[in-house]
Amino acid sequence: MGTDRQARATEPPAIVEGAVAGPIEVGPIAHGGHCVARLDGRVVFVRHALPGETVTVRITDTSHERFWWADAATVIAPSPDRVSPPCPIAGVCGGCDFQHVRVDAQRGLKADVVAEQLSRLAGIHRSVTVEAVPGDDGGLGWRTRMRYLLADGRVGMRAWRSGRLVPLPDGGCLLARPEGRDEPFAHTSETGELQVVVASSGMTVLRDGEVLAGKAVVEERASGRAYKVRADGFWQVHPGAADALVEAVMAGLRPETGEHAIDLYCGVGLFAGALVDAGCRVTGVESDRAAVELARGNVPEARFHTGRVERTLGRLPRRADLVVLDPPRTGARAAVVRHVVGLGARRIAYVACDPAALARDLATFADEGYELASLRAFDLFPMTHHIECVAILTPAVRES
Structure with missing residues (x-):
């Protein structure tokens, strides 16, 4: 029994979700915005890292037997392509994968x-x-169709792979077209899903599919033609x-x-x-x-x-x-x-x-x-x- 206790004492502690592990060297980019790395022989898909970096990672999902998910926790040896994200909630909100990377x-x-x-x-x-x-504008200000969550007097975005609300920063979402960035803050007393659409013909605001302002059918233009499209329908963003x-x-x-x-x-x-x-x-x-x-x-x-x-x-x-x-x-x-x-x-x-x-x-x-x-x-x-x-x-x- 003493030998068993000794063996157990020398085993590395089990890694659980939320634990920080590493350092590890980050491998190539993979489909989905993650980089591939290995931790004790196991494949780990790491968000907010870059190929060639040395990082510690925070384990976010261990539900798969063959691979885990993680976020970069500390960047020990950064890539020359790494920059400071322009948005304070980058890495928390689920909408952006690459704000820490130069646009080119x-x-x-x-x-x-x-x-x-x-x-x-x-x-x-x-x-x-x-x-x-x-x-x-340098990778920002392009998104003409935005969806926000409204709950408990707050407005925000969804967290990555979650329905959890991440409150918007004071300036709004930097990916959104500037014309519509302030609109979500006018609806913090409401609940549900808010859509803000900045079309060629003007702005439409919907909550849970109901038009609050603007038109239900908007006009977009492409290659010299005008196209009618539902404000909540499909058009390139x-x-x-x-x-x-x-x-x-x-x-x-x-x-x-x-x-x-x-x-x-x-x-x-x-x-x-x-x-x-x-x-x-x-x-x-x-x-x-x-x-x-x-x-x-x-x-x-x-x-x-x-x-x-x-x-x-x-x-x-x-x-x-x-x-x-x-x-x-x-x-x-x-x-x-x-x-x-x-x-x-x-x-x-x-x-x-x-x-x-x-x-x-x-x-x-x-x-x-x-x-x-x-x-x-x-x-x-x-x-x-x-x-x-x-x-x-x-x-x-x-x-x-």
């Missing part, structure tokens, strides 16, 4: 993530450059996003007058409008009925179907010259990809907000005979790990 270095990290996902999941090996777009994505899609597709284009997950008709203006005959599909009604008004020259894409494919034309896909974060998935391939399009534009889903779908395209012709990546979400990509696919050239 953030784009380098995102490029690394896209390249790694393409390589690992699709077998595609290429360098990636992340492009900046006009409309933010970066003011430069819609123009950047339309330009990338159209440059990649190279539409010709008279061609037939199919726009899948078309929303209120952003890409359909650009394709019509290029002389194409356009058919769009969107599951959100309200968005389709707006699309029909925004782009009356096109035809639109309401329904989930995977359930609506049979109602579409059997052939198309061009296809645009702008699927949700989960991607288009194999059944939709295979149907799209069967349309025989000469060019396909895939707009992706998740690099892992993009890579999986590109692998399916490759299996079905389409190859990646070009890829552009855009920093539409500065200070966060999120990134948008536009992939152009063409039929693979078969060797004789």
Whole structure:
């Protein structure tokens, strides 16, 4: 028994959530905004660290047997890319992953993530450059659509992976458009979820979906067209996003007058409008009925179907010259990809907000005979790990 007590006395103390451990050396960036490190042989995904740094970490989640989550606690050897976060609640609020990183270095990290996902999941090996777009001030002041929590006389943001309210600092959220930053403080006596939308046509404020100020349907502009969109509906949140994505899609597709284009997950008709203006005959599909009604008004020259894409494919034309896909974060998935391939399009534009889903779908395209012709990546979400990509696919050239 004495030997057992001695053995137990020399064992390292168990690491529990909230404990500080390390120091450890931080490894590469991973999808999701974390860096990969190892603690006593176990994989730990560390937030608010940078590759190459030496840090101690505070363990935040030990619920997974194969890996843990942690936050950087003390930075012992900082990266030259590290800066002081401009917001006092950065690292506590769940909205920002990269405020501690120089903006140009953030784009380098995102490029690394896209390249790694393409390589690992699709077998595609290429360098990636992340492009900046006009409309933010050094990574701040770009977000046109914001959600806040109201409770107990306070207004704030959600903590990371939590519904806990993190009170806003006095200046408001620095990612929000300046026109709407003060609005949340006028609602501290209320409860629920507050949305502040700064559209091209003005500001709308909603609480739990009810319009408190402004209009329920707002106007946005892109590539010379006006689009009606519900204030609480989907529109890109970066003011430069819609123009950047339309330009990338159209440059990649190279539409010709008279061609037939199919726009899948078309929303209120952003890409359909650009394709019509290029002389194409356009058919769009969107599951959100309200968005389709707006699309029909925004782009009356096109035809639109309401329904989930995977359930609506049979109602579409059997052939198309061009296809645009702008699927949700989960991607288009194999059944939709295979149907799209069967349309025989000469060019396909895939707009992706998740690099892992993009890579999986590109692998399916490759299996079905389409190859990646070009890829552009855009920093539409500065200070966060999120990134948008536009992939152009063409039929693979078969060797004789």
